[in-house]
Amino acid sequence: MDFYTNRLHIRPVNINDSKSLFNYRSDSETHRFLSLIPKTIEDVSDFICRTSSSINIPGTWFQFVIIERDSDILIGDIGIHFIETDSENMQTEIGYTLDKNFRGKGYAMEALTEIIDYLINDLNKHRIIASIDPINIDSIRLIERLGFRREAHFKESLFFHGEWVDDLIYAILAKEWKNKSN
């Protein structure tokens, strides 16, 4: 399952990507808002092994990687959580990370647009959400550029990296995404 945009190639992660992911995900500024804080390449390999090898399985995360086509460098990743509380499996959560050397170029926007199109048009998802720390300004700018609405601001609802933090929930419905694309 490969996707090609103007500048990017997006494909499922595999174990051979461990070192490339480790290179940018071990950076403390990059993983500040992420659950995974890898200390070794093996930590990333374990993370990859824990992700689902099949897409669209309720209760699992599926992980894509983003490759810059010009350079063939792995520059980021997108995770998709198929939310199991929904018996019809029609809602997903997205997460995303770019190597800091490849930000500010619109790559996350380009990759997520492709993946959201796929989730809505091919996998028939009804609603997509994102969970964001209110101080993660770059992520908020990105998700709002994509057309997601802010639905909730939970106060100190997550115990994250040793402290209670707030959580913003953003969402977009399939019909909103399709209207936006017209």
Ligand SMILES: CC(C)(COP(=O)(O)OP(=O)(O)OC[C@H]1O[C@@H](n2cnc3c(N)ncnc32)[C@H](O)[C@@H]1OP(=O)(O)O)[C@@H](O)C(=O)NCCC(=O)NCCS
């Ligand atoms: C969240 C994250 C992916 C956003 O990355 P980003 O580079 O800001 O987002 P994009 O790749 O879409 O780039 C958008 C920027 O590129 C600029 N840009 C430059 N050339 C562009 C082009 N050709 N097309 C589109 N945008 C372009 C845009 O103007 C925008 O800049 P601005 O935000 O200053 O207005 C990144 O900050 C990140 O990986 N953070 C660490 C992990 C993280 O916190 N993940 C989210 C957890 S909720």
